[in-house]
Amino acid sequence: MIKLILSDLDETLLNDDGSVNAKNIVAVQKFVQDGGYFVPNTGRSYKSVFGTLRDLGLNQQEKQYVVSYNGGAIVEINANGAENIVVQHGMDLELAKSIFSLGQIQSDIDTHIYTLDTLFIHNISKNDERYMKERNVPYTEMTDANLDFLTYEKPIMKVIFEHTNPMVLQKIADTVNAQLADYVLTTFSSNRYVEFNPKGSDKGSAGLELAKMLGISRDEVAALGDNLNDAAQIKAAGVGVAVANAKPEIKELADVVLSKTNNEGAVAEFIDGHIGK
Template sequence: MAYKILVSDLDETLLNDDGTVNEKNVNAIKVASAQGFKFVPNTGRSYLSVQPLLKELGLYNKADQFVISYNGAAIIENENNQVFLSRAMDFKLANQIFKAGLVDETVDAHIYTIDQLYIYNLSASDEKYMAERAVPFEVIDNAEIDFLMNKPIMKVIFESPNSATREKIKLAVIEAVGETAVEATFSSQRYVEFNQAGVDKGAAALLLGEKLGIKAEEIIAVGDNNNDIAMIRAAGLGISVANGIETVQEAADVVTKRTNNEGAIAEIIERYVLEGN
C-alpha cells in the first residue's frame, strides 16, 4: 500500500514532552515531503500557533500542504494560510457550552475563533503549558462571550489538572446541551474539549482526503490521547505512539516502539513511507 498522507497529533505525539521536536522527526518529515508526501498536523490548536513548527518542518507557506485545526473544525492550506474548509459551531451552542462548563472557580475556559484564542480564568498550570508551546492568546476578564456573537467559534474547551473535575465538566455540558449536540473528548491529561456534533479529527482527515482524491486506505493517522481515536479509526492505518493511553492503543492497528520523546513519527515514516523507496 502506497500511503499518501500522515495526519498527526502534536502534543505527546509529534512533540517531545517539553514541546520541542525530535530531530529524527524533522529529518524524516522533510525527506518524505520532498517526495510529495503530505505530513498534516491534526491538532486541537489553532493553525496560527503551529506556524513556527511548520517552519521547522519545512512546510511553512507551502502549497498543497495542510494543517487540520480545532479538532477538525478547520482545514488550512499552508500557502498563505488559506481556509480550505471550516465547520464552526452556532454561537448559542458555544455560549451554552461555555456557561455550563465553568463548574467551579478552578476551571479555565478556552474559546477558539478561526484566528484567535480567548481564555477566561487562566490558571497557573495552563499559563505554563501555553508558554512552553508558544501559543498566543488573549485573556478575557469575565464570564461573558457575547462579544463573539458574530465570529465563527470553532470549539470550546476547559482546563483542569483534576480528572474528576474534567468528568464533571463533561457531564455538566452534556446535560445542558444534549449528548447529540457535541463531540466531547479529553486531551493532554488536562483538557476536556467540545466541538459541534460530527466534527472530529477523523472526519476532517477523510474530508481532506476526499478533496485531494486520496482514499481512506491511503491515509495514516497517529495520536496518543482520547481526541485522536476518531482519526485512528477512520484512517487506513491507525497508529498509537508507545506512550499513547490504553484506549488509543486498543483502537490502533499498530503501536510504535518509540515514544513521542524518541522520534515515533520518524519510526512511522521510515517504516511505512520511505521503506523500499
C-alpha cells in the same frame, strides 16, 4: 502506499517541551520530498502550528495543509504566507454560551474559546499559562464571563476546559452532556483538557475530507496520535498508529503501536520503519 500522514502534535509529534525531535524533522522532510503530504491534525488553532511547520521545513511548501480545532477547520497555507480556510465546521454563539456556563462547576475552571482566528481564555491557570508559553500559543485573556463580544468575532470552533484533576474534567463532561449531548462531541486531550466541538466535527472526518480533496484514498492515509481526541482519526484512517505513550484505549484502536514515545522520535519510527513495507 501511504500518501497522507495526519499527525497529532502534543504528546505525538512534539517533545514534552513543545520542540520537535530531530529524527522526526529528517523523516518528515524525506516523506514530503518523496511526494507525500504530512499534515498536522490538532485541537489547536492553525496559527499556533506555524512554528512547528517552520521547524519541520514545511513552511516553504507551495501548499501545506493543517487540520485544526479537532476537525473544525482545514486550512491551506501557501509559501508566500497566504492562508485559505478550505473547510470550516463552527458552532453558534448560543451553543458556545451554554457550554461555557455549564462548565463553570467550580471557581478554578480555566476555559478556552476558539474562534477561527483567535484563542480567548477565561480564568487562565498558572499551569495552563506555562503550557501555552512552552508551545508559543497566542491567546487573548477574557476579563469577564460575558460572551456577547463573540457576536463580532470570527465563527466559534470549539469550547474547552482545563484542569489537572481528571475527576473535575469528567464532571464537566457529565454536566455539559446531561443537557447538550445531542449537540456536542466531547473529547479529552493532553491529560488536562475536556473539549467540546459541534456534533459531526472530528479529526477523522476532517482528515478524510482533506484526503478526498487531494485525490487520496482512505487506504493511503495514516493517522498518528496518543489521546482520546485522536480516536476518530485513528479509526478513520487506513492505518491507525499509536505512539508508545498513547493511552491504552488508543493502542487498542490502532493498527500499529510504536515502540518509541513522542520524546524519542515516534513519528520517525513510523515513517522509517512502516511506510512502504
